[in-house]
Amino acid sequence: MTDAKKVDKYQELQGAIKRHHGERGALMPVLQEAQSIFGYVPQDVQIQIAEGLNVPLTEVYGVATFYSQFALEPRGEHVIGVCLGTACYVKGSQKVMDRIAQELNVEVGHTTPDGKFTLNATRCLGACGLAPVIMIDEEVYGRLKPDEVPGILAKYQA
Amino acid sequence: MDKIKLTIDGVAAEVDAGSTVLEAARSVGIRIPSLCYLKGVNEIGACRMCVVDVGGRALQAACVLPVTPNMVVKTNTADIRSARKANLELLLSTHDKKCLSCARSQNCELQQLCRELGVEDGDRFAGDRIEYEVDDLSASIVRDNNKCIVCRRCVATCGKVQNVSVIGPVGRGFKTKIASPWGKSLSETACINCGQCIIACPVGALREKDETDKVWEYLADPQKHVVVQPAPAVRVAIGEEFGMPMGSRVTGKLAAALRRIGFDRVFDTDFAADLTIMEEATEFLHRVNSGGVLPMITSCSPGWVKYMETFYPEFIPNVSTCKSPHMMAGAMIKSYYAKKAGIDPKDIAVVSVMPCTAKKFEAKRSEMNATGYPDVDAVITTRELARMLKEAGVEFEKLPDEDFDPLMGESTGAGAIFGATGGVMEAALRTAYEKITGKTLEQVEFQSVRGLVGIKEATIHIGELDVNVAVAHSTGMASKLLDMVKSGEKQLHFIEIMGCPGGCVNGGGQPIVSSWVRSQVNPAQVRAKGLYDEDEAKTFRKSHENPEIIQIYEEFLGEPDGHLSHELLHTHYHARDRY
Numbered sequence: 001m002t003d004a005k006k007v008d009k010y011q012e013l014q015g016a017i018k019r020h021h022g023e024r025g026a027l028m029p030v031l032q033e034a035q036s037i038f039g040y041v042p043q044d045v046q047i048q049i050a051e052g053l054n055v056p057l058t059e060v061y062g063v064a065t066f067y068s069q070f071a072l073e074p075r076g077e078h079v080i081g082v083c084l085g086t087a088c089y090v091k092g093s094q095k096v097m098d099r100i101a102q103e104l105n106v107e108v109g110h111t112t113p114d115g116k117f118t119l120n121a122t123r124c125l126g127a128c129g130l131a132p133v134i135m136i137d138e139e140v141y142g143r144l145k146p147d148e149v150p151g152i153l154a155k156y157q158a
Numbered sequence: 159m160d161k162i163k164l165t166i167d168g169v170a171a172e173v174d175a176g177s178t179v180l181e182a183a184r185s186v187g188i189r190i191p192s193l194c195y196l197k198g199v200n201e202i203g204a205c206r207m208c209v210v211d212v213g214g215r216a217l218q219a220a221c222v223l224p225v226t227p228n229m230v231v232k233t234n235t236a237d238i239r240s241a242r243k244a245n246l247e248l249l250l251s252t253h254d255k256k257c258l259s260c261a262r263s264q265n266c267e268l269q270q271l272c273r274e275l276g277v278e279d280g281d282r283f284a285g286d287r288i289e290y291e292v293d294d295l296s297a298s299i300v301r302d303n304n305k306c307i308v309c310r311r312c313v314a315t316c317g318k319v320q321n322v323s324v325i326g327p328v329g330r331g332f333k334t335k336i337a338s339p340w341g342k343s344l345s346e347t348a349c350i351n352c353g354q355c356i357i358a359c360p361v362g363a364l365r366e367k368d369e370t371d372k373v374w375e376y377l378a379d380p381q382k383h384v385v386v387q388p389a390p391a392v393r394v395a396i397g398e399e400f401g402m403p404m405g406s407r408v409t410g411k412l413a414a415a416l417r418r419i420g421f422d423r424v425f426d427t428d429f430a431a432d433l434t435i436m437e438e439a440t441e442f443l444h445r446v447n448s449g450g451v452l453p454m455i456t457s458c459s460p461g462w463v464k465y466m467e468t469f470y471p472e473f474i475p476n477v478s479t480c481k482s483p484h485m486m487a488g489a490m491i492k493s494y495y496a497k498k499a500g501i502d503p504k505d506i507a508v509v510s511v512m513p514c515t516a517k518k519f520e521a522k523r524s525e526m527n528a529t530g531y532p533d534v535d536a537v538i539t540t541r542e543l544a545r546m547l548k549e550a551g552v553e554f555e556k557l558p559d560e561d562f563d564p565l566m567g568e569s570t571g572a573g574a575i576f577g578a579t580g581g582v583m584e585a586a587l588r589t590a591y592e593k594i595t596g597k598t599l600e601q602v603e604f605q606s607v608r609g610l611v612g613i614k615e616a617t618i619h620i621g622e623l624d625v626n627v628a629v630a631h632s633t634g635m636a637s638k639l640l641d642m643v644k645s646g647e648k649q650l651h652f653i654e655i656m657g658c659p660g661g662c663v664n665g666g667g668q669p670i671v672s673s674w675v676r677s678q679v680n681p682a683q684v685r686a687k688g689l690y691d692e693d694e695a696k697t698f699r700k701s702h703e704n705p706e707i708i709q710i711y712e713e714f715l716g717e718p719d720g721h722l723s724h725e726l727l728h729t730h731y732h733a734r735d736r737y
Contacts, residue, residue, distance in 0.1 A: 043340060056323030057737060061339035065329045099465055 012037050013045060017052035026053050027063055031070060040071040076111045076118035081135040085124030089102050092146075093132035097121065099146035100134075100146075103153055116157065164229040176736035179231055180208055180220040183474050191242060191271050192434040193249075193360050194309035195221040197677040199319060200358075205309055206245045207271065209238060213681075217241055243275055250280025252287050252332075254304040260362040261541075265670055267360035268307060271461065291573045292337065295343040297522050298351035298367055298515040298666075303441075304337050306363035311673075312336060312355035315376065319659060321634040322465065324349045336363075348468045348736050350633060352461035352657045353515030353539075353666015366515045366667060369536045376507040376536070377420045384507045385495070386421040387487050388412055390428050391513035391541045391577030391662035394688030398669040399544035400554040405684035407692055410559020415543075416511075419550045423495075426562040427510065428569030431576040431585070433710070436712065437727055438582075439589040440654060442717035444624070451475045453628075453643065453650040456582050458482045461657025461666075463731065465633040470640050471733035475725075476653075479728040481533070482574065484510040484517060485526055487566065488533030490727040494714045495565060496529075507535045511543045513577065513665035516657065527728045536606035537669025568706040571602075571693030578686035579631035579661035580607035580614060587618055587627070588700045592595050595621040602699050608690075610660060610683060613639050615648075627652045632659040646715035663689065 016033040020026035030049055031140075034041050039065050041049075050057040065091040082097040098106065100119055104112050111118040127133045130142025141152055166183050173182045178201070183190050193435040194205040201217030211232040220233070232238065249268065257263045266324045272280070290303035310327065312337060317323040324347040328337045338347045343358045356364045376384045399407035416424045416438040442454050446594040457463055457478040466473055481489070488510070492503040510517060514537075520526065521534040538546070547554055561567065572588055575581030584604045591599045606616035607627065615628045628650050642648040658665045660682020671681045698704055715722050 043737075046339070056317060056326070057339050058317075058323045058326035062326040062328055065328050067329075 009037050009047070014052070017049060018060075021053060025062065027055055031060070031064060040074050044071070051145045055150060071118075073111055074115065077116050078137055081120050081122040081125070083123070083125045083127075083131070083133045083135075084121045085128070087124070087128035088132040091131040093134075093144075095146050096132055096134060096137050096144050096149065099149045100153070103150055110136065117153075162225045162227050162229075164225050164227070164231060165229040166302060167233055172511055173225055175225070177225050178221055179210055179212070179218075179223045179225055179229070182225050182233070183210075183220065183233055188233055189674070190220050191274070192221055192673065193267055193271065193307060194311060196311045196314065196358060196673050200309070200311045200314035202310065202314075205249075205307065209241050209245075211235055211238060212262075214527050216619040219240055219333075239275070243277055245276045246272060247280050247282045247731050249307050250277070250603050251283040251285060253280070253307065254287075255280065256305075260305065261365040261368075262359075262362035262670070265672075266362060267672055267674075269361075270672075286332070287672060288333065288335075293343045293345075294367065296349065296351065296367060297519040299344055299349070299353060299356065300367055300550070301336075302343060302365075303337070304363075305361050306336055307361055308334055308336060310336070311358040311360060312364060315354045317359040319632055319634050320350070320352060320354055320657075321469075321637045322348060322350055322352075325355070348373060348734070350461045350464040350468070350648070350657060351516035351519040351666075354658060355600050356515065356666050357664075357668065357670050360673065366542065367518060367540060369518065369538050370542050370549075372536045373509050373538060373546065376509065381505055382507045383422050383501050383505050384420070384424060384509060385423040385491050386416050386509045386511060387425045387427045387430065387484060387491075388416065388511040388543075389513055389577065389662060390431060390574050390581075390689060390692075391665060391668065391685065392511050392543070393692070394577070394663060394685040395513065395668045396540050396544055397554070398671075399541065399548075402555060404671070404675075404679065404681060405688040407688040408554075409556065409692065410561070411554060411557040413562050414560040415547055415552050415554055416558040418552050418557070419546060421509070423486060423491075423563050425491065425495075425566040426569050426573075427484045427487055427512075428573035429562075429566045429704070429706060430483035430490070431573035431582075431705045432570055432701035432707050433486050433727070434480055434483045434492070434576075435572055435582075435585045435589050436707060436718040437486075437723055438478050439586045439593060439701075440547070442586065442590060443477055443593060444719060446651070453626075453653045455653045455655055456501050456586075457518070457729075458576065458582055459655065459657040459662075460514070461516035462636060462655045464516065464519070464734070465636065465657060466655075467731050468734045468736055469637065472644075473640060474731045474733065477731060478621060479724075479730065481526070481727055481729050482517070482520065483573075484512060484537075484725045485520065485533045485729075488521075488526075488535075489528040490566065490710070492529040492533065493530055493726055494710060497714075498565065503529050506531075508533065510534050511540065512537050513540050513662045513668045514658075514659050515539060517665040517667075520662075525729050534565045540669060541667060544669070565706060566710075568704055569696075570701055571696035571699035572701045572706045573704075574692040574696065577655050577662040578608070579610070579682070580604075580629045580654065581661065581689065582656075583607045583627055583629050583652065585701060586652070587620075587625075589702050590625075591618075591620050592700065592702065594623065599700070606684075607654070610680065615650075625652060626650045629652075629654045631656040631661050634655050635659075660686065 203222035208220040209217035293301040393409040397408040464571035488508045496503040518537045572585035664682035
């Protein structure tokens with residue numbers, strides 16, 4: 001990120017804080033805007049929100065860790081969502097998840113050090129007929145077997 | 159106020175509108191069990207121990223359920239008992255259950271409820287349990303989430319009472335834990351070490367950083383000359399650890415007990431409180447006479463001092479440069495006493511017995527070594543001393559009354575009341591009045607600065623001067639007062655601030671009083687009465703009349719607020735990062 005872009009983002013954040021300042025429950029919308037501005041809500045962003053809205057940092061951090069829509073670290077270039085809904089789970093999605101984690105050497109909820117992939121667990125994706133299902137970005141892969149994982153990942157590793 | 163009539167377990171009750179079912183039940187002698195409930199501080203219906211049947215589809219949490227006219231409440235049906243037991247068993251399924259080694263054993267609200275409700279092992283819901291790393295990096299407070307029941311009493315106390323907010327719930331569901339942002343240790347946060355979270359905790363998830371081993375080592379070391387000093391508030395609280403009524407005044411037994419476990423000299427922090435008044439009252443007069451920074455704010459409470467350094471550093475010039483009494487005592491023990499007794503200060507260990515966990519942090523501040531050695535070597539809380547006495551088999555209740563050792567053992571009533579909110583102000587006014595007017599102060603009691611109102615204000619006429627004073631206790635109240643000073647709304651000359659609600663008598667190192675007892679009596683009030691009784695019973699009630707204080711200035715220090723005083727008894731502060 002160039003410095004100018006970075007400054008823009010922080011200005012946008014300050015704008016969001018100003019717009020919601022004084023509102024009841026301002027923290028949620030400001031965190032949502034911060035998430036979309038930065039793609040995640042790092043420490044310095046949370047501190048700015050805490051100071052701007054005059055709420056304790058502890059509260060900001062508590063909300064940011066409560067809702068899965070907020071990320072504390074940058075998301076990877078590609079976001080993998082493995083469905084752990086009932087149907088997928090019964091059909092072995094945990095094994096698919098484990099295989100992805102092993103192949104990428106990353107824990108669930110985290111991003112690979114090269115910034116390429118973020119691995120998430122998701123609720124039902126509404127494609128139970130294709131269970132077990134994963135999504136990579138907007139692409140859906142169904143009826144997956146763990147052994148198919150390396151091949152699929154290879155497409156994104158180029 | 160409107161009254162509401164209702165029936166609880168067939169008993170007619172009449173309570174103020176707006177009361178909760180829990181309060182209504184307690185008013186007619188029905189004790190609905192609770193864990194997360196802390197009256198006035200944490201009323202959130204989280205633990206579900208207080209569930210009752212009011213005829214709806216589901217059981218309701220009584221602590222957050224307002225009474226309605228003609229309500230019919232059942233608190234003791236088979237369903238309710240079974241629900242409460244299941245809740246307890248669920249809590250136990252993620253609890254480490256190591257009661258034998260727990261600092262709160264036999265004083266634990268979870269353990270007590272298990273006993274009362276007949277829950278024995280809590281293995282019914284055995285399953286996943288997260289092992290947490292214990293945070294013992296703080297100088298004052300240990301957090302052990304393996305014992306935490308996530309009731310949030312500590313969170314509410316840290317936020318709503320103290321306005322510090324360094325802990326909160328993190329994460330969601332089964333993985334929810336009480337922690338600081340980014341998993342930081344308390345030692346890396348703005349925590350002020352007050353320990354109010356410890357006395358709010360129903361279980362053993364929070365406790366003081368134990369220094370009793372260190373003290374036993376000093377006592378066992380033939381090379382060490384070990385000098386002890388207990389704070390004013392300890393003498394009206396430690397009896398509770400031995401089954402005596404709350405607020406029992408046990409000054410003589412305390413001196414005897416300290417001697418029994420082997421301390422070489424038993425001095426009194428009350429003496430040092432008198433010394434503090436000499437310095438602080440003189441500093442105040444110097445500020446008034448020389449156009450110094452006003453209002454001057456007291457500096458005895460290390461929780462408040464760190465709070466100020468972190469959240470209100472702009473007030474650093476306002477805060478008295480006086481060290482707190484036990485630190486003054488430490489510096490005097492290693493200089494004045496060492497010289498008189500002919501002992502090398504390097505062989506002296508000073509142990510402070512304090513109602514306070516923040517004093518542990520204070521003693522480790524790098525500024526606190528006036529003689530080249532630490533002013534104070536170890537700080538133990540009232541609770542830690544009680545544990546030592548029990549370990550040593552001292553039958554505290556049966557001890558005779560003994561005196562403190564001479565040289566730094568004599569004290570006045572002014573020193574005694576330091577332990578209650580308003581006490582330092584009152585003690586300072588007694589001395590300032592006589593110093594300014596040269597007349598005898600007949601009415602020594604300043605009622606306007608006593609009691610438990612959050613912020614107390616008064617205008618005191620001293621000769622030609624009208625001195626506007628204010629007293630705040632708890633850092634939450636302190637922040638309100640300081641905001642008013644900042645905005646110019648309050649024009650004050652002298653402010654007393656204590657970090658804990660009620661002052662030291664309710665400090666974070668004091669005997670723990672259950673939420674059930676706290677909902678009926680305020681320990682701060684009961685223990686403060688003990689201190690005011692002590693004051694009344696004293697021959698001398700003004701610090702400057704203390705014969706040992708007169709002696710120390712004649713023989714050693716010279717003038718209050720003078721050169722040697724500044725070397726030994728005064729300190730400085732620095733701004734701290736909030737995050």
